[in-house]
Amino acid sequence: MNIEEIKQTVKGRYGKCVEAGGRKEPCCCPSEAPTDLSFAAEHGLYGREELSLVPETALTLSKGCGNPTGFANLKSGEAVVDFGCGAGIDVILAARKVGSSGKVIGVDFTTQMIERAKQAVAEAGLTDAVELLVCDMEQLELRDELADVVMSNCVINLCPDKEAVYREAFRILKSGGRLAISDIVYTEKIDPQVQEHFQSTWAGCVGGTLERDKYFEIVQKAGFRQVDVVAIHPLLSNELEAMVCCPGPEFTPPPAKEDISVVQGKVISIKFTAVKPLIS
Numbered sequence: 001m002n003i004e005e006i007k008q009t010v011k012g013r014y015g016k017c018v019e020a021g022g023r024k025e026p027c028c029c030p031s032e033a034p035t036d037l038s039f040a041a042e043h044g045l046y047g048r049e050e051l052s053l054v055p056e057t058a059l060t061l062s063k064g065c066g067n068p069t070g071f072a073n074l075k076s077g078e079a080v081v082d083f084g085c086g087a088g089i090d091v092i093l094a095a096r097k098v099g100s101s102g103k104v105i106g107v108d109f110t111t112q113m114i115e116r117a118k119q120a121v122a123e124a125g126l127t128d129a130v131e132l133l134v135c136d137m138e139q140l141e142l143r144d145e146l147a148d149v150v151m152s153n154c155v156i157n158l159c160p161d162k163e164a165v166y167r168e169a170f171r172i173l174k175s176g177g178r179l180a181i182s183d184i185v186y187t188e189k190i191d192p193q194v195q196e197h198f199q200s201t202w203a204g205c206v207g208g209t210l211e212r213d214k215y216f217e218i219v220q221k222a223g224f225r226q227v228d229v230v231a232i233h234p235l236l237s238n239e240l241e242a243m244v245c246c247p248g249p250e251f252t253p254p255p256a257k258e259d260i261s262v263v264q265g266k267v268i269s270i271k272f273t274a275v276k277p278l279i280s
């Protein structure tokens with residue numbers, strides 16, 4: 001598939017999932033959110049209490065692999081941009097943290113996701129605090145230096161041009177601004193032939209996954225510093241099986257079992273922060 005075909009496939013698969021009314025099963029995180037908030041924060045996961053603040057409309061389409069608002073250290077009045085916001089779970093949590101003096105912008109290139117996010121944000125009573133845009137995060141229509149924080153939850157692995165994503169994040173962040181990212185990476189280099197097989201499962205989260213070192217090279221190359229890994233979770237076999245055909249096997253054909261077994265134990269969800277250095 002070329003880049004345009006990949007993007008159309010991803011949009012089509014997530015769009016169909018929305019039209020089907022979502023899917024209760026997550027792609028990666030444990031289905032039971034922990035009740036212990038400090039455990040949740042330490043592992044970059046949602047706590048049950050914070051999920052009670054999110055309307056069902058967003059929860060049924062939550063497809064992340066972590067909880068960036070849990071480790072972004074958001075403060076009242078900050079401006080936050082969510083890359084690939086889906087149906088809005090993290091924009092809603094962020095809007096509650098930055099308050100009425102702050103601003104949250106969610107971008108997603110799947111129109112149906114943004115429509116669903118608008119509905120969820122309205123149900124949460126946060127319309128004034130949140131702006132939602134249908135937009136490709138590799139080419140954002142947002143001005144330079146508008147954000148204090150760029151966050152993203154299980155999306156960048158889906159982007160064919162990760163350098164463009166991190167260049168855009170760097171461009172729209174203020175000097176001293178920060179990243180809070182939850183994503184999927186390999187712990188080591190994977191056989192290129194197996195990676196090629198995964199191409200047809202793009203939308204599932206190994207289609208465009210990179211190995212960790214290469215991924216962090218891209219983050220650094222964009223100009224980010226102070227990369228700090230907050231939490232790592234090696235995907236268990238049931239989690240990997242769900243993840244490879246996200247948003248669900250009825251939308252994304254699962255790869256062959258033998259290909260999955262080659263990467264078993266080498267796929268991790270990783271949560272990290274990084275900083276756009278202050279201009280002196």
Ligand SMILES: C[S@@+](CC[C@H](N)C(=O)[O-])C[C@H]1O[C@@H](n2cnc3c(N)ncnc32)[C@H](O)[C@@H]1O
Nearest residue numbers: 062063064084085086108109110136137153155
């Ligand atoms: C795995 S879902 C995660 C959604 C959301 N972050 C969450 O946690 O529920 C991936 C989302 O990324 C969006 N996406 C993928 N590539 C994108 C791109 N290049 N630009 C904008 N959105 C993108 C998809 O449309 C989909 O809604």
